[in-house]
Amino acid sequence: MYLSIDGIQKSFIGENKQPVTVLDNINIEIDKGSFVSIVGPSGCGKSTLLYIIAGLEKADQGSIRISGKVVKNPGPDRVVVFQEAGLFPWLTVLENVTYGLLIKKIPKKKAEAKAIDILKMVHLSNYINSYPHQLSGGMKQRVSIARALVMEPDILLMDEPFSALDEQTRMVLHKELMDIWKKTKVTIFFVTHNIREAVLLSETVIVFATRPGKIKEVIVVPTTGDGITTDSVTLHTEQRILAILEEEIEKVLKEEMGDDYSFKTNHLHRNDSGDLGSHI
Numbered sequence: 303m304y305l306s307i308d309g310i311q312k313s314f315i316g317e318n319k320q321p322v323t324v325l326d327n328i329n330i331e332i333d334k335g336s337f338v339s340i341v342g343p344s345g346c347g348k349s350t351l352l353y354i355i356a357g358l359e360k361a362d363q364g365s366i367r368i369s370g371k372v373v374k375n376p377g378p379d380r381v382v383v384f385q386e387a388g389l390f391p392w393l394t395v396l397e398n399v400t401y402g403l404l405i406k407k408i409p410k411k412k413a414e415a416k417a418i419d420i421l422k423m424v425h426l427s428n429y430i431n432s433y434p435h436q437l438s439g440g441m442k443q444r445v446s447i448a449r450a451l452v453m454e455p456d457i458l459l460m461d462e463p464f465s466a467l468d469e470q471t472r473m474v475l476h477k478e479l480m481d482i483w484k485k486t487k488v489t490i491f492f493v494t495h496n497i498r499e500a501v502l503l504s505e506t507v508i509v510f511a512t513r514p515g516k517i518k519e520v521i522v523v524p525t526t527g528d529g530i531t532t533d534s535v536t537l538h539t540e541q542r543i544l545a546i547l548e549e550e551i552e553k554v555l556k557e558e559m560g561d562d563y564s565f566k567t568n569h570l571h572r573n574d575s576g577d578l579g580s581h582i
């Protein structure tokens with residue numbers, strides 16, 4: 303297997319100074335070039351798992367292997383795209399995208415040519431000399447994706463990359479990300495709390511249970527023979543995931559509300575974006 307997440311265990315020290323298990327024996331096998339999403343209620347450990355894969359956080363137990371080789375530290379083979387673009391405000395779009403290449407001692411001309419190629423792919427060729435403050439949220443996030451892709455990672459780790467964007471911009475970026483994935487064949491590990499987004503984009507959706515984070519179910523998104531997911535299949539898959547998650551959301555609400563808890567599962571309704579609001 304290409305990316306192996308093997309028996310990952312992680313605790314943090316909680317408010318009462320006791321260790322709290324956040325990830326409990328997580329095992330995932332990911333094929334090269336696949337697109338896998340993790341969905342689950344907020345606080346279930348999605349970001350923690352992504353950071354462990356990135357090498358930004360250490361697991362207490364278990365290992366991450368890429369093509370059989372254990373990885374413990376950050377490396378250029380795994381690049382993270384965060385919810386906030388995190389661009390350098392004093393650098394232009396082109397300078398932001400070439401930054402990582404110049405650190406790797408790639409000659410400036412070559413770095414710029416490569417960055418311009420990638421910026422074309424995210425439809426930003428007309429903005430290479432703009433500064434981040436001159437860009438919309440969606441454009442900033444495209445720069446952030448370009449900055450990741452220019453490093454030619456084997457694995458793109460995306461932590462709710464579109465959560466801060468409006469619905470229309472998000473739809474445009476979904477399409478762009480699909481095109482990028484097909485063109486580059488990069489392996490994508492995508493964290494989101496938006497069920498529809500996960501179903502639309504990925505081949506496999508891993509549904510997490512919460513407190514501690516565990517794999518509750520692995521859903522393979524059905525496609526037609528030509529790899530296209532139809533609307534009815536999307537909706538059906540979304541509803542299936544929602545049904546699995548409702549129990550988890552109820553658990554979180556009960557914990558947070560204590561005696562004030564008076565919800566019934568069937569009071570939870572999906573809004574149009576497939577998003578359950580702040581509890582997922």
Ligand SMILES: Nc1ncnc2c1ncn2[C@@H]1O[C@H](COP(=O)(O)OP(=O)(O)O)[C@@H](O)[C@H]1O
Nearest residue numbers: 314315324342343344345346347348349350351
């Ligand atoms: N550095 C940390 N120190 C202490 N607790 C943390 C730390 N990082 C995350 N946590 C806790 O671990 C749990 C999972 O966090 P996170 O992985 O960010 O969840 P998610 O991304 O699914 O919302 C949360 O309860 C969070 O408060």
Ligand SMILES: [Mg+2]
Nearest residue numbers: 348349350461
């Ligand atoms: Mg998170």
